[in-house]
Amino acid sequence: MRILVWVAEGTWAACVDAVRPLPGDVTLLHVVDVATAAALSGPVGLLGRSGPTDQGEYLLARAETELLDAAAARLGRDAAREVRRGRPEREVVAACANVDLLVLARDGDRSRLGPRSLGHHTRFVVDHAPCQIFLVWPESTPGLGTLLPPPHHDQIR
Numbered sequence: 001m002r003i004l005v006w007v008a009e010g011t012w013a014a015c016v017d018a019v020r021p022l023p024g025d026v027t028l029l030h031v032v033d034v035a036t037a038a039a040l041s042g043p044v045g046l047l048g049r050s051g052p053t054d055q056g057e058y059l060l061a062r063a064e065t066e067l068l069d070a071a072a073a074r075l076g077r078d079a080a081r082e083v084r085r086g087r088p089e090r091e092v093v094a095a096c097a098n099v100d101l102l103v104l105a106r107d108g109d110r111s112r113l114g115p116r117s118l119g120h121h122t123r124f125v126v127d128h129a130p131c132q133i134f135l136v137w138p139e140s141t142p143g144l145g146t147l148l149p150p151p152h153h154d155q156i157r
Contacts, residue, residue: 112146
């Protein structure tokens with residue numbers, strides 16, 4: 001089985017923990033949003049010029065390497081690494097082209113059950129990934145008491 005783990009800041013540890021007991025070839029995927037990269041790589045330096053030594057890009061690459069190193073160490077077995085730059089939701093879906101399972105975590109409101117527990121990037125991936133999905137809660141799962149009541153129009157009179 002080919003398993004892709006979306007290593008995203010704030011939720012990656014739960015994804016790695018979930019995939020650890022699964023058999024198969026694991027790839028750890030990290031995506032840097034182009035908007036974030038652009039914001040960090042704004043014009044700096046002499047006369048507003050920036051180049052390949054841009055500090056923002058260097059810091060992003062360093063943080064990305066440290067994040068993937070931590071994920072690989074936590075996994076405790078060999079794993080391929082894939083890094084991408086672009087729109088995260090599109091890059092993750094594209095990376096799923098040749099995998100059997102994508103492991104990702106809820107990244108929205110994790111205090112209650114419901115659709116808002118998925119951020120907009122994650123919602124897009126869940127709706128469009130061309131493979132099976134293993135969706136995990138990064139913390140303990142909220143109880144059933146957090147489920148919102150049905151809308152008023154659904155109540156029987």
